Amino acid sequence: MSYVGYTSQKVKPGKNLVLNIVLSTDQQTLKDVVVVGYGTLDKKRVTSSITSIKGSDLVNGLGGSTIATALQGKVSGLTISGSSSPNSSNGYQLRGVASVNAGKGPLVVIDGVPGGDLRMINQEDVQSIDVLKDASAGAIYGTRAAAGVILVTTKQAKEGKVRATWTTELSTETVRKSLDLLSSKDYMAYGIGQDYGYDTDWYRQLVDDRQLSQRHVLSLSGGSKNLQIYSSLMYSDQKGTVIGDGRTDYSGRMNAKYKMMDGKVEMSFKAQYRQANRDRRNGSSSFEHVLSLNPTIPVMDPTNPKRYNTTVGIGGTTHNPVADIELKDYQGIDKWLQADATLKINIWDGLSVQGTMGIDHRDYQLTEYYRQNHQDMVESNKRGKATHKFNKTDNKTLEAYASYLHDFDQHRVDAVAGWSFYETGGENFSMTNANFTVDGIGPWDMSSGTDLSDGLASMSSGKDPRERLMSLFARVNYDYADRYMATASFRREGSSKFGPNNRWGNFWALSAGWRISKEDFMKQLPWVNDLKLRVGYGVTGNNDFGSGYTVRTYKSNDMWPTNGVWQPGYGSAKNNNPNLKWEEKKEWDFGLDFSFLNNRISGKFDYYIRRVDDMLFEVPAPQPPMVYTTIMSNVGSLTNKGWEFELTGQIVKTKDFNYSSTVRLSHNTSKIDNLGDTNSYLYGGSFPSSMGYATKLVNGSKIGQFWLFKYAGLDENGKWLIYDKDNNVVPAKDGTKLNTVDANKHYVGNAIPKLIASWDHSFSYKQFDLGVYLRAWLDFDVFSQPNLYYGLKNSTDDNVLRIAYTNNKEINDTRILTDYFLSDGSFLKIDAVTLGYTLNLQKWTKYLQKARVYFTVRDLARITKYQGYNPEVSINGLEPGFEYLRSTSSLYPQTIHWTMGVQLNF
Amino acid sequence: MNLRNIIIAAAGTLAITACDLDEKFYSSVTPDTFYTQPENTYAVLSRPFTHWKWYLGNDRWYLQELTTDEMACPAQGKDFYNNGEYVRLHEFTWAPTDRFIVNTYEGTTGGIARALEAYDDLSKVDYGKLGMSEADRDDQLSQLNAIIAWFYMRGLDYFGGMPIYKSNNDPVVGRSTTLSSSSRRPYQS
Numbered sequence A: 001m002s003y004v005g006y007t008s009q010k011v012k013p014g015k016n017l018v019l020n021i022v023l024s025t026d027q028q029t030l031k032d033v034v035v036v037g038y039g040t041l042d043k044k045r046v047t048s049s050i051t052s053i054k055g056s057d058l059v060n061g062l063g064g065s066t067i068a069t070a071l072q073g074k075v076s077g078l079t080i081s082g083s084s085s086p087n088s089s090n091g092y093q094l095r096g097v098a099s100v101n102a103g104k105g106p107l108v109v110i111d112g113v114p115g116g117d118l119r120m121i122n123q124e125d126v127q128s129i130d131v132l133k134d135a136s137a138g139a140i141y142g143t144r145a146a147a148g149v150i151l152v153t154t155k156q157a158k159e160g161k162v163r164a165t166w167t168t169e170l171s172t173e174t175v176r177k178s179l180d181l182l183s184s185k186d187y188m189a190y191g192i193g194q195d196y197g198y199d200t201d202w203y204r205q206l207v208d209d210r211q212l213s214q215r216h217v218l219s220l221s222g223g224s225k226n227l228q229i230y231s232s233l234m235y236s237d238q239k240g241t242v243i244g245d246g247r248t249d250y251s252g253r254m255n256a257k258y259k260m261m262d263g264k265v266e267m268s269f270k271a272q273y274r275q276a277n278r279d280r281r282n283g284s285s286s287f288e289h290v291l292s293l294n295p296t297i298p299v300m301d302p303t304n305p306k307r308y309n310t311t312v313g314i315g316g317t318t319h320n321p322v323a324d325i326e327l328k329d330y331q332g333i334d335k336w337l338q339a340d341a342t343l344k345i346n347i348w349d350g351l352s353v354q355g356t357m358g359i360d361h362r363d364y365q366l367t368e369y370y371r372q373n374h375q376d377m378v379e380s381n382k383r384g385k386a387t388h389k390f391n392k393t394d395n396k397t398l399e400a401y402a403s404y405l406h407d408f409d410q411h412r413v414d415a416v417a418g419w420s421f422y423e424t425g426g427e428n429f430s431m432t433n434a435n436f437t438v439d440g441i442g443p444w445d446m447s448s449g450t451d452l453s454d455g456l457a458s459m460s461s462g463k464d465p466r467e468r469l470m471s472l473f474a475r476v477n478y479d480y481a482d483r484y485m486a487t488a489s490f491r492r493e494g495s496s497k498f499g500p501n502n503r504w505g506n507f508w509a510l511s512a513g514w515r516i517s518k519e520d521f522m523k524q525l526p527w528v529n530d531l532k533l534r535v536g537y538g539v540t541g542n543n544d545f546g547s548g549y550t551v552r553t554y555k556s557n558d559m560w561p562t563n564g565v566w567q568p569g570y571g572s573a574k575n576n577n578p579n580l581k582w583e584e585k586k587e588w589d590f591g592l593d594f595s596f597l598n599n600r601i602s603g604k605f606d607y608y609i610r611r612v613d614d615m616l617f618e619v620p621a622p623q624p625p626m627v628y629t630t631i632m633s634n635v636g637s638l639t640n641k642g643w644e645f646e647l648t649g650q651i652v653k654t655k656d657f658n659y660s661s662t663v664r665l666s667h668n669t670s671k672i673d674n675l676g677d678t679n680s681y682l683y684g685g686s687f688p689s690s691m692g693y694a695t696k697l698v699n700g701s702k703i704g705q706f707w708l709f710k711y712a713g714l715d716e717n718g719k720w721l722i723y724d725k726d727n728n729v730v731p732a733k734d735g736t737k738l739n740t741v742d743a744n745k746h747y748v749g750n751a752i753p754k755l756i757a758s759w760d761h762s763f764s765y766k767q768f769d770l771g772v773y774l775r776a777w778l779d780f781d782v783f784s785q786p787n788l789y790y791g792l793k794n795s796t797d798d799n800v801l802r803i804a805y806t807n808n809k810e811i812n813d814t815r816i817l818t819d820y821f822l823s824d825g826s827f828l829k830i831d832a833v834t835l836g837y838t839l840n841l842q843k844w845t846k847y848l849q850k851a852r853v854y855f856t857v858r859d860l861a862r863i864t865k866y867q868g869y870n871p872e873v874s875i876n877g878l879e880p881g882f883e884y885l886r887s888t889s890s891l892y893p894q895t896i897h898w899t900m901g902v903q904l905n906f
Numbered sequence B: 001m002n003l004r005n006i007i008i009a010a011a012g013t014l015a016i017t018a019c020d021l022d023e024k025f026y027s028s029v030t031p032d033t034f035y036t037q038p039e040n041t042y043a044v045l046s047r048p049f050t051h052w053k054w055y056l057g058n059d060r061w062y063l064q065e066l067t068t069d070e071m072a073c074p075a076q077g078k079d080f081y082n083n084g085e086y087v088r089l090h091e092f093t094w095a096p097t098d099r100f101i102v103n104t105y106e107g108t109t110g111g112i113a114r115a116l117e118a119y120d121d122l123s124k125v126d127y128g129k130l131g132m133s134e135a136d137r138d139d140q141l142s143q144l145n146a147i148i149a150w151f152y153m154r155g156l157d158y159f160g161g162m163p164i165y166k167s168n169n170d171p172v173v174g175r176s177t178t179l180s181s182s183s184r185r186p187y188q189s
Helices: A135-144 A184-189 A202-206 A284-292 A321-326 A375-380 A520-524 A785-790 B002-017 B038-055 B059-065 B082-091 B099-123 B134-159
Strands: A033-036 A039-042 A050-054 A078-081 A091-094 A107-110 A126-132 A149-154 A160-177 A213-223 A227-239 A246-260 A265-279 A304-308 A328-348 A351-370 A385-408 A411-434 A458-463 A467-480 A484-495 A504-515 A528-542 A554-562 A565-572 A583-596 A601-613 A616-620 A630-634 A637-653 A657-674 A706-708 A710-714 A720-723 A729-731 A746-748 A755-765 A768-778 A781-784 A822-824 A827-840 A850-864 A894-905
Touching: A033 A050, A033 A126, A033 A149, A039 A411, A107 A135, A126 A135, A135 A149, A135 A467, A135 A484, A135 A504, A135 A528, A135 A583, A160 A850, A202 A284, A202 A321, A284 A321, A284 A785, A304 A321, A321 A328, A484 A528, A504 A583, A528 A601, A554 B038, A565 B038, A565 B099, A706 A781, A710 A729, A781 A785, B038 B099, B038 B134, B059 B082, B059 B099, B082 B099, B099 B134
Parallel strands: A107 A149
Antiparallel strands: A033 A039, A050 A126, A078 A091, A126 A149, A160 A213, A160 A894, A213 A227, A227 A246, A246 A265, A265 A328, A328 A351, A351 A385, A385 A411, A411 A458, A411 A467, A467 A484, A484 A504, A504 A528, A528 A583, A554 A565, A583 A601, A601 A637, A616 A630, A637 A657, A657 A755, A706 A746, A710 A720, A720 A729, A755 A768, A768 A827, A781 A822, A827 A850, A850 A894
């Protein structure tokens, strides 16, 4: 006997004529509830593309100070950038670039309050993470959902005994891959520069591995019928693998739920505070100094070994990176406070109204102090320099909506309608003073520096324009016999960033599902447990650009003497465009959900095509008549196309041994259809040392194409040969004729992997569990800036990478922007291996339920043929695929992270 | 259902009180509230002059000096090569995308645009209301005309045939002269 959604049973007919067979709804995939905007939905009724992850499915012990590490590879189509530094910032991108005004990540909604910050969230507090990928799912969030929505639901206590969970993790890191620079011996053998008589491996000097990091989390939950409370406390101390990099975090959360008036009135209060104290003395230039410094220069002063060397072989634009870090303070404190209260009234069965008020406060405080013997101070003849910087953002959210659920016969109607208001604003100030009497006080006696009385100190402050969003929204789900289902949603939203004429936008979505497996003709295929076809179309908006573009304002500039008094000049702040309107994204999503063979194999496939119109970005403006050279406009469009595939198999399912595996594959291409005018273009970032640009987006560009000179070999003297615009081989520099001009650049390569794959394996044998997580990016190119700037022999005394005298030894020319420095970045990485043992303690004590001991290794190995250092560069945004020189993220040591953890359940 | 009514009333009140979707500015001012004292007119007058102060140094110096026989900026060790941009100035092989050229063109047109903006804004100010005379007004507008002329003079020297604007309300215009062989750089090989 079998039925969709239920486990099969074999029943032997006995003597009784009446058989009572109770089928158990064992299958997890159909029972699950998915969090959608303003409510939840049974997973089986979902008609759009949503990926749900349970908090308990996230791997423990991965380290990392945010949840980004645990999310990596778990959602197909979601790419996360970052490094193994505890201070790494992470960028999220779903289904490719959502807007040309880049940096736009998915909207984060924490416990129903939009606009949250994922950095605040503790892995242990997560009940579930639901990612709304397509526009039909996201449209209920209207304007901010253009890049997808990540909904985080934190844990809610259940009625019953008080349960406690204590987790302790100890971890350390070892370096897996270092930069391969010339040693002092090789440096001298090649006669690159002067011999200062020492042997210094500058990269090793910066590395500080095998440090002990720790993390402790305590969570408590429990309650009575009318009051349930979940609370947690977290402390974490994460050491970086380079000196001057580390962070300490504290966090507390309290989720309380009250019921009054026989359950008619429900109130919930949620609050979290988190603080991160960051040591960020290690900066983006530290690694560049490591690359360039002569390895015969001593770290410590030869005449006084207790002091750092800041003179021997060092000066001008070079720094001793160790001295730079050790002779300054650079402390950042991040604080997050989020609190929200919800009042819900159950009017009658199926109808409820609720109102939520949420506040979200974030601030960042930076204190910086350069000691008197820091090279910058010695060279600028200052006795110490101190800086304070502070900025904060306050978000307020008010929402109210009514929900209605009604079942009749085979029909189900589920509807929600409401109103939402959001306001945000920020403030900042900073001050700098120098020339202090004593170093010991650091930045904590700002007024005592004499730069203030000398008129050289500086200060600044600013307050962002008030930004508001207001909207009305509604959604209806209809379901007939679990066979046919449809969802419609609508949101009308107004934003203060637009002028009064274009302020309001309408965003809507329609989606439908057909559960084919419920049709009669499918009965002959009993191995098909579930088969559902989904189609969705939706329109979402984007207003992700700065404020103050539609209204003309004056801003102060430099001082000028007028009538004997110095006062700042005032002029317009930027070019204004009162006709700005919403950028719109229209997306189709075609999906198939399936489950076969007693639900042993399940998965889904999604194909999407989305088009972004009226893109908001700054385009060149004629000056005059405009005052500035760029103006914010609605120009052009881009298209993303791609597919995602997820397959889970319960391969072995026995009493003692279980093995399940999940494969996730995704592919995306993004194309700029047009940028307005036929000759419009958009440059990427400018390369250091006036090397120009390596990306130039024009009409029809594919995102991920590089714009470089095409390498055509070398002439007999080792000088560059390139293909010119007509594909003739020409020297890069022909006498005084320069062929390295923009006209001769070609579009080459592809920075977006053709296939992004992750492959999870989970084994369990009796009390043991083992997880192996693999991830691969296939067929894509990465441009290595370190190889361009430090991979060639040159006439300076800079140290170079070993490849300058091996792979690149034939090259005898100055650097040019060529695809020679582009190489295939394809890699396969063992993201994590985790082994655990769970001990049932109830046999011995009634107070302890169980203990799990686990050992997790992160970033164990990577197989790649990439010619640079780290192929896992950012593939988000408009200029993906660059390994940068002046970036902590690109050149940070690649490490293996080892963790021992214990989790006790009381 | 009293509570429901309260909620609906509260939500309604919030909807009404919070429906002001105008931007509110804190670190900048809208021009209509700006002119309250005579000093404010001078502050707007001086904006093109602070630009002028910046314009006098920087890239203009490189264009004026490094293109002469008496001065060059050779590479020194790892510094000052910068992909050949200084060498190109000396060899007269600069590209229109070189930053000195771009910055100088935009610096010149930026000076003109800022002066035209100040002229436009100050023309609309009621000087009498601020306790100022017609002579004050003429004095300020004349200073702006002078600096517009000065920026055009520099622009003509560097680029020739600058597009001429008399107001920021003018439509976009092209070069005032066509690029003939005589206006090209003289010593190109």
